Amino acid sequence: MSADALHAVAVANFFGPRTGGLRTALLEIGRGYRAAGHRYSLVVPGERDAAIETDVGVMHTVAAPPVPGSGGYRVIVRTGAVQRLLEELAPDRLELSDRTTLHGMAHWALRHGIPCLLTAHERLDGVLASAGVPVPLARRLADARNRASLDSGATVVATTAFAAREIERVGGRPVRVPLGVDLEQFTPVERRSRAGVELLLCSRLSREKWPDLAIDTLRTLREGGVDARLTVAGHGPMRAALERRSAGLPVRFLGYLEDRSELRRVLGTADLTLAPGPIETFGLAALESMACGTPVIGNAASALPEVIGTGGAAGLAADGTPEAFADAVDDLLLVPERVRRTAARRRAEQFPWQRTVAALLAITPTPDPVPA
Structure with missing residues (x-):
């Protein structure tokens, strides 16, 4: 030295x-x-x-x-x-x-x-x-x-x-x-076109993260006729309760993903990532999602609006209710996929x-x- x-x-x-x-x-x-x-x-x-x-x-x-x-x-x-x-x-x-x-x-x-x-x-x-x-x-x-x-x-x-x-x-x-964010580790991946909307929650499954809001958002979307599914990546004390809450819904729980390449694949192949926690002071998982080209919908009460930025293509902020999150999903899906994924990556590139x-x-x- x-x-x-x-x-x-x-x-x-x-x-x-x-x-x-x-x-x-x-x-x-x-x-x-x-x-x-x-x-x-x-x-x-x-x-x-x-x-x-x-x-x-x-x-x-x-x-x-x-x-x-x-x-x-x-x-x-x-x-x-x-x-x-x-x-x-x-x-x-x-x-x-x-x-x-x-x-x-x-x-x-x-x-x-x-x-x-x-x-x-x-x-x-x-x-x-x-x-x-x-x-x-x-x-x-x-x-x-x-x-x-x-x-x-x-x-x-x-x-x-x-x-x-x-x-x-x-x-x-x-x-x-x-x-x-590690911009070399978290990069966009090739996505295959498929029917329906793939939502992702990447979070510790604990009370302060409000993971139940993601499940309730999925339910609201499906009740409104949207063919949406939710993948949950993460572990925590609320997992059993969340599995019960998601009964009858297309939700899969992956647990903690230790393999970074697998995490990148999961982040990069989702259509949108949900970040429902109201007290997030930054949101590293959300930023990693954007680095992989996946836009984020974050709780407007948290720091996520600062990370997502303005303009709407890289992500949106929503009030902490299933209805508001579902509306944000609908709004963001109106943006062409290539536009929103490019915007998400470019926003993440501001945070090396x-x-x-x-x-x-x-x-x-x-x-x-x-x-x-």
């Missing part, structure tokens, strides 16, 4: 063992850092304490309990073990992707004079509300934690304007850095991971003062 190289250590909870948007983002960022000549390490939860060599650097797992009903996600409670790891790793920069049990690592970095980036990968108010916390209380709790984030000395990063708004609500000024990495490396972390 050159004298200008830095050692960045990424620390996160909810780092899926095989899949998940956060896992994808941190690994892609790590590859970008390595390609730029920097050193990158990860500290994430796992079944046991371990140090694993990966293509992005060493991944240190800290034994952590699984979160019930989360589909396999874990949360580190042994924060002292994380601090000891950080002292051993001696990072030049800490990149924190958690505002739950690891939030205090930003204060650790401040005490040790280490610059820290704190990325808001989720809307805290939305996550709390989806877990059943009353909305006014969810907002107050989120505001309190976000004020603490601003008070931690970290430079706060948000992936979209939607993600930034709850930070701005308490007077913060987060740096906006969109995530990206190289741009994300360059933007992060360009940040000089400085404390964000707490508003008076």
